[in-house]
Amino acid sequence: MTENxxxxxxxxxxxxxxxxxxxxxxxxxxxxxxxxLEGVQLKDQKAMATLFDRYSGMVYSxxxxxxxxxxHAEDIMQEVFFQVWQNxxxxxxxxxxxxxxxxxxxxxxxxxxxxxxxxSDSVDDVVLAAxxxxxxxxxxxxxxxxxxxxxxxxxxxxxxxxxxxxxxGMSHSEIAExxxxxxxxVKTRIRSALxxxxxxxxx
Amino acid sequence: MxxxxxxxxxxxxxxxxxxxxxxxxxxxxxxxxxxxxxxxELARARGDLALVAMSVDQRPLPEGARERFLGRITExxxxxxxxxPAVVIPITAKPxxxxxxxxxxxxxxxxxAALLLVSAGLGLKIRTLSRQLDATAQxxxxxxxxxxxxxQVLDLLTAPTAQHVMLTAGKTPPAPSARAVxxxxxxxxxxxxxxLKPLPPAKAYELWVIPxxxxxxxxxxxxxxxxxxxxxxxxxxxPWGVAAKAFGVTIENDAGSATPTAPIVLAGAAxxxxx
Numbered sequence: 001m002t003e004n005x006x007x008x009x010x011x012x013x014x015x016x017x018x019x020x021x022x023x024x025x026x027x028x029x030x031x032x033x034x035x036x037l038e039g040v041q042l043k044d045q046k047a048m049a050t051l052f053d054r055y056s057g058m059v060y061s062x063x064x065x066x067x068x069x070x071x072h073a074e075d076i077m078q079e080v081f082f083q084v085w086q087n088x089x090x091x092x093x094x095x096x097x098x099x100x101x102x103x104x105x106x107x108x109x110x111x112x113x114x115x116x117x118x119x120s121d122s123v124d125d126v127v128l129a130a131x132x133x134x135x136x137x138x139x140x141x142x143x144x145x146x147x148x149x150x151x152x153x154x155x156x157x158x159x160x161x162x163x164x165x166x167x168x169g170m171s172h173s174e175i176a177e178x179x180x181x182x183x184x185x186v187k188t189r190i191r192s193a194l195x196x197x198x199x200x201x202x203x
Numbered sequence: 204m205x206x207x208x209x210x211x212x213x214x215x216x217x218x219x220x221x222x223x224x225x226x227x228x229x230x231x232x233x234x235x236x237x238x239x240x241x242x243x244e245l246a247r248a249r250g251d252l253a254l255v256a257m258s259v260d261q262r263p264l265p266e267g268a269r270e271r272f273l274g275r276i277t278e279x280x281x282x283x284x285x286x287x288p289a290v291v292i293p294i295t296a297k298p299x300x301x302x303x304x305x306x307x308x309x310x311x312x313x314x315x316a317a318l319l320l321v322s323a324g325l326g327l328k329i330r331t332l333s334r335q336l337d338a339t340a341q342x343x344x345x346x347x348x349x350x351x352x353x354x355q356v357l358d359l360l361t362a363p364t365a366q367h368v369m370l371t372a373g374k375t376p377p378a379p380s381a382r383a384v385x386x387x388x389x390x391x392x393x394x395x396x397x398x399l400k401p402l403p404p405a406k407a408y409e410l411w412v413i414p415x416x417x418x419x420x421x422x423x424x425x426x427x428x429x430x431x432x433x434x435x436x437x438x439x440x441x442p443w444g445v446a447a448k449a450f451g452v453t454i455e456n457d458a459g460s461a462t463p464t465a466p467i468v469l470a471g472a473a474x475x476x477x478x
Binding site (some may be wrong): 002006042043044045052053056057060061062064070071074077078081085086096097098099100103104106107108111113143144147148150164166171172173175179187188191194195197201 | 216269270336
């Protein structure tokens, strides 16, 4: 600890910038979302900006995919990140990776907006199990590609079920009505599709 | 669906998607409140949803979205700091009933003093945390510099395009030679060899650590010279804390050997550590 420390924010910025010049160092800093969240708890705006830069593209893209409207999608993205700024404690590491948590919260908020209904879950209630750490850009891209491939391998019926349930926010009875399939078939199809995606990520 | 029977995974997946009807959803919530196993399965289903979300094609943010967000948090941070003085309790003078008001006034001052103390304590805490953050960042900086330097050294030693030049006293024909750098306490070893003769098929050079204790030689890595006779062994997996008496290189089958095979083609006695 120095007697006259420089501006902590400036030091943080320097560390993040310099780390990007060396491969291993990227892992040291980029992997640590929790470290950035601790900065957010101290109201470090640079830490929040780093998280925003890291995940806003994913968050916005999911909201846009659901809402199909740039303005509404940005509203959802702003709301999600502002909640992180105001209440970073809502995400705790045991709830999985920050990116996965952001994506699920965003999808739920976007579907709520699409269906014009009250938020179905508080962010504090969104607990998920996701081991993938995608703080590093290259790993993020690789996982996205893997996810696209996993979805592309689903049967057309499974793809349609995921489209209607995940991206259009339809209930299982609405999907059954739309597709003409029995309710049980719809339930099984959605579950099996999600399991197939999960298996694609298992070693 | 009862408290004793777990919720089917299919139903939990639909609950994660918010795709259940409201009555079903309420029943699931009631069960989840008291069932750890079903909460865990729901968490897994939400993990699956995150994977589906990752499949979405990336779109660029609308122009100015970043600035709008940063402006919003700056504004919020500013208003939060401006609202901080509001915790000061206003003390108003009461001209009448002075004696009766004495204790409430005193308690008001005490409360204000307590608040000031708490504020000072919080301020100190924030400064301490900021300094800790700064110190951590500085340590990280130092570590990054250290790692970068180590990488540069390793890159130099192992780069196939690096020039290896042996300086000698006169026009002596180049002879096979090697230089080993060894740190017993960390089990760290780097060997750089030059002018090695080409190997017969299915053979490899093998490096050996000869322990000072008289124990059996320890294999420390196989290596093959390049076209110009250069080769290196960098940080082989060897035990830590073995004091070395010497190092040797033999020619072995390319799968390696547990014991050195004569002849020893290169050898060197280890000086005392630090010499």
